[in-house]
Amino acid sequence: MKPLMANLVLAGIALQLPLAASVLGKRLWRSFPIFATYSLSNLIVTLGLYALRRGVHVPLVNFYAYWICEGLSVLLGFGVVYELFRELFRPYDGLRRMAAAAFKWVLAGLVALACVVLYAQSSGEQNPLMSAVLVTEETARIVEVGLLVFLFAFSRAFGLHWRQNVFGIALGLGVFTSVELAGIALQTHIGPAAFQAFNLARALSFNASLLIWMVYILAPERITSTAELPQRAQLEQWNQAIMELIHQ
Amino acid sequence: MTTMIVVALALGAVALFYTAARNRSKQSRNSFRPVDVQALRTLLDRDDEIFLREHVSYRRFCRLKRRRISVTVRYVGRVAGNASVVMRLGESARLSPDPEVARAAAQVLDLAAQIRVQCLLAFVKLGAEFALPSLQLTPATLALKYQALRDNVMRLGALEMQNVAPAAVAI
Numbered sequence: 001m002k003p004l005m006a007n008l009v010l011a012g013i014a015l016q017l018p019l020a021a022s023v024l025g026k027r028l029w030r031s032f033p034i035f036a037t038y039s040l041s042n043l044i045v046t047l048g049l050y051a052l053r054r055g056v057h058v059p060l061v062n063f064y065a066y067w068i069c070e071g072l073s074v075l076l077g078f079g080v081v082y083e084l085f086r087e088l089f090r091p092y093d094g095l096r097r098m099a100a101a102a103f104k105w106v107l108a109g110l111v112a113l114a115c116v117v118l119y120a121q122s123s124g125e126q127n128p129l130m131s132a133v134l135v136t137e138e139t140a141r142i143v144e145v146g147l148l149v150f151l152f153a154f155s156r157a158f159g160l161h162w163r164q165n166v167f168g169i170a171l172g173l174g175v176f177t178s179v180e181l182a183g184i185a186l187q188t189h190i191g192p193a194a195f196q197a198f199n200l201a202r203a204l205s206f207n208a209s210l211l212i213w214m215v216y217i218l219a220p221e222r223i224t225s226t227a228e229l230p231q232r233a234q235l236e237q238w239n240q241a242i243m244e245l246i247h248q
Numbered sequence: 249m250t251t252m253i254v255v256a257l258a259l260g261a262v263a264l265f266y267t268a269a270r271n272r273s274k275q276s277r278n279s280f281r282p283v284d285v286q287a288l289r290t291l292l293d294r295d296d297e298i299f300l301r302e303h304v305s306y307r308r309f310c311r312l313k314r315r316r317i318s319v320t321v322r323y324v325g326r327v328a329g330n331a332s333v334v335m336r337l338g339e340s341a342r343l344s345p346d347p348e349v350a351r352a353a354a355q356v357l358d359l360a361a362q363i364r365v366q367c368l369l370a371f372v373k374l375g376a377e378f379a380l381p382s383l384q385l386t387p388a389t390l391a392l393k394y395q396a397l398r399d400n401v402m403r404l405g406a407l408e409m410q411n412v413a414p415a416a417v418a419i
Binding site: 091092093094098116117121138145148149152153156157158159160161162163167171174175178179181185189 | 357
């Protein structure tokens with residue numbers, strides 16, 4: 001298991017380098033400053049933690065370094081969700097207000113759900129500090145995943161068009177945070193026995209997200225085809241019919 | 249128990265993201281879809297509905313009305329889909345360097361979004377009529393919004409002769 005994990009961590013670093021280059025090359029910090037910070041800080045943190053594990057053999061230092069970075073990553077993740085919300089609704093002035101109100105209600109509901117989980121979760125972890133950290137991260141991830149699900153569901157209901165990079169960022173973040181949430185919930189419940197499996201799932205999903213981000217950032221935006229549009233007369237009839245639907 | 253619920257929700261979220269990714273590629277291929285207007289007119293005729301209510305048994309009336317609603321739902325779905333296509337086409341026009349084109353595109357996007365809201369309401373109302381066939385609810389402002397959308401898209405089509413032009417001509 002250990003060599004596999006080491007290879008996955010190295011693969012993650014190898015993927016983050018071209019991602020950072022794409023973020024910088026495409027000047028993504030202009031439209032997505034928080035995502036740019038998130039992806040670049042992930043690279044720095046991964047390199048830093050990797051060096052720390054190799055150089056410093058004090059578990060407590062590694063523990064605090066890892067979880068402080070994880071906390072920052074979660075906070076930046078929330079920032080990315082906000083950026084996605086802003087970009088998704090930018091063209092729709094009318095919908096934005098309604099979406100913002102719905103977003104607040106969903107956020108309140110998710111915070112309530114997270115509180116229930118915080119209260120009801122029985123931890124299999126013996127170490128109280130570790131247990132507290134895991135439950136806190138689980139609750140934060142519940143809110144993050146819930147907000148991303150809301151964005152996808154709302155855009156589906158209203159037929160909103162996601163631009164290529166906005167969709168890619170949302171998809172990558174969604175996949176990673178969902179797997180992270182499932183993993184951390186299981187680790188909280190089962191305890192250290194699930195640690196290896198959790199780390200493996202986390203590394204795999206993180207690398208998958210890096211690939212998703214890179215593909216969607218680098219791929220050109222699809223050009224909309226207007227070749228199969230109906231004739232005007234046909235749509236005139238169609239419009240007439242919908243008037244009849246209302247006034248019947 | 250809580251853990252299992254959280255894990256199930258997380259896996260459900262992954263499935264949703266996967267579905268969204270699949271739908272996105274389909275969505276980009278969507279175009280305006282035609283409607284059989286004559287069939288629809290027959291379908292929407294309330295007089296026909298009243299006649300049915302008076303001349304057939306209640307059970308049979310319910311069955312027939314539910315069939316009509318199922319087809320109407322497909323029709324409203326097409327309106328919603330077409331509004332979505334207008335939104336996609338209008339987005340590129342919104343970024344036009346010509347301020348008049350951009351303003352017209354913004355209005356079109358807003359109206360198309362409003363139509364989507366109306367379509368959602370229409371789905372709810374049709375769902376209620378499906379559950380209780382004796383109800384007679386109709387989507388109240390969908391056509392007015394659609395008319396306004398049509399006018400705006402035509403105005404935008406006159407301004408912008410690229411991507412959005414075919415939509416304006418079509419609508």
